[in-house]
Amino acid sequence: MHLSPPGGPAHVGLIPDGLRRWADANKTTLVDAYRRGAMKVVDILLALQEHGVQTVSVYNLSRANLARRDDELEAVFAASTHFFSTLIPANFDHTACGVRIHGDLDLLPDEYVAAARSVEQTMTGRDFRINILAAYDAADELRAAHRRARQNGCDITAALEIGDVDLVIRTTPEPLLSGFLPLQSQYAQLMFLTTALNDLQRADIDDLIADYRRFPQRRGR
Numbered sequence: 001m002h003l004s005p006p007g008g009p010a011h012v013g014l015i016p017d018g019l020r021r022w023a024d025a026n027k028t029t030l031v032d033a034y035r036r037g038a039m040k041v042v043d044i045l046l047a048l049q050e051h052g053v054q055t056v057s058v059y060n061l062s063r064a065n066l067a068r069r070d071d072e073l074e075a076v077f078a079a080s081t082h083f084f085s086t087l088i089p090a091n092f093d094h095t096a097c098g099v100r101i102h103g104d105l106d107l108l109p110d111e112y113v114a115a116a117r118s119v120e121q122t123m124t125g126r127d128f129r130i131n132i133l134a135a136y137d138a139a140d141e142l143r144a145a146h147r148r149a150r151q152n153g154c155d156i157t158a159a160l161e162i163g164d165v166d167l168v169i170r171t172t173p174e175p176l177l178s179g180f181l182p183l184q185s186q187y188a189q190l191m192f193l194t195t196a197l198n199d200l201q202r203a204d205i206d207d208l209i210a211d212y213r214r215f216p217q218r219r220g221r
Contacts, residue, residue, distance in 0.1 A: 007212075007213035007217075008053075008166050008167075008212070008213070008217065009053060009166035009167040009189075009209070009212055010053065010054045010055065010166055011053070011054065011055040011056075011057070011163060011164065011165050011166050011167075012048055012053050012055070012056045012057075012165070012166065012167045012168075012169065013056075013057045013058075013059070013165040013167070013168040013169070013180060013181060013184075013185060013188065014041065014044060014056055014057070014058045014059065014168075014169050015059045015168065015169065015170040015171065015177075015178065015180055016037055016040075016041055016058065016059070016171055016197050017170055017171050017172040017174075017178075017197070018171055018172040018196050018197060019033045019034055019037045019196075019197060019198070020033070020072065021172075021196070022037075022196045022197065022198050022199075025196075026198075029075075030071060030072055030075035031074075031075045031078060031079075033075070033198065034075040034076055034078070034079035035075075035078070035079045035082060036198045037079060037197050037198055038079040038080065038082055038083040038087060039087065040197050040198050040200060041058060041083065041197075042083070042087045042088070042091050043200075043202070044056075044200065044205055045058075045091075045092075045130060046091060047202050047205040047206070048205065048209075049092075049128050051205075051206075051209045053128075054127075054128065054129065055128075055129040055130075055131065055163070056128075056129070056130055056131070057131040057132075057133060057162055057165065057181060058130065058131065058132050058133065059133045059136070059178070059180050060076075060080055060132050060133055060134045060136075061076060061080075061103070061108075061133070061134050061135055061136070062133070062135075062136055062137065062178060062179050062180075063103070063104060063107065063135050063136060063137040063140075064137075064179070066107060066135060077108070077109055077111070077112050080112060080115075080116075080134070081111055081112055081115045084099075084112075084115035084116050084118065084119040085115045085118065085119070088119050088123060088130070089119070089122060089123070092123065092128070092130075093125065094122050094123045094124065094125060095124075095125050096125035096126075096127040096128055097123050097125045097127065097128045097129075097130065098123055098124055098125050098126055098128070098129050098130070099119045099120055099122075099123040099129075099130045099131075099132065100120060100129065100130070100131050100132070100161075101116045101117075101120055101131075101132045101134055102131055102132065102133050102134070102136060102141070102161060102162065103133055103134040103135040103136035103137070104135040104136075104137070104140065105117075105134065105135065106135075107135040108134060108135055112134075116132070116134065131162055133180070133181075136179075137179070138179045138180075138181070138182050138183075141160070141161075141181075142156070142183065145159040145160045145161075146159070157183070160183065160184065162181060162184055163184060164184050164187070164188075165181055165184045165185045165188040166188055166189065166212070166217070167188055167189050167191065167208075167212050168180065168185055168188045168189070168190050168191065169191050169193065169208060170190075170191070170192050170193065171193050171195070171196060171197035171200065172192065172193065172196075173192050173193065173194050174192065175190070175192050177190075187217075189212055189215055189217070191208055191211070191212075
């Protein structure tokens with residue numbers, strides 16, 4: 001069991017971005033760029049798990065992303081399906097790691113949905129949680145949480161399926177959250193990287209965690 005050490009973070013948000021630019025800069029295909037990106041996300045997840053992080057929420061696709069070109073979406077779907085069906089089971093212990101998909105899966109291809117549902121059913125551990133945001137829209141999340149809060153007679157924050165985020169890492173320098181868990185990220189430390197996702201090394205993740213732990217986490221206090 002991985003316990004979050006003093007100083008955290010317990011929950012990291014990951015926004016893997018910039019793969020189109022990486023493909024252009026490296027003169028490779030979108031399919032290659034996104035497949036490499038899926039493998040790099042696994043490397044980052046493993047590094048965060050070793051640092052004692054308990055939960056990682058990964059922004060796979062927003063609902064707005066579904067308006068992108070067909071060739072890019074096909075590359076994302078193929079890489080994501082490989083991530084669910086092969087990379088996660090091969091790299092994480094299903095008795096320790098749990099996977100949960102959040103978003104409107106009705107908007108996604110059948111093969112993607114089948115792989116996502118399968119990994120949810122297979123990976124049921126509680127020591128390390130991986131949340132995948134797919135066809136995600138923050139307004140939909142808040143509306144659903146509001147309905148649950150009214151039904152259960154609780155505050156909306158208690159009805160959210162994903163808890164507060166401590167650290168958000170985006171693999172591009174643009175200082176944007178792009179709709180990523182806005183309520184849960186309101187007190188998160190935000191890090192926007194100049195190093196592309198596919199060029200990140202383990203030492204980069206170590207440095208990010210060390211930087212986080214040097215920063216006082218007051219959450220408005």
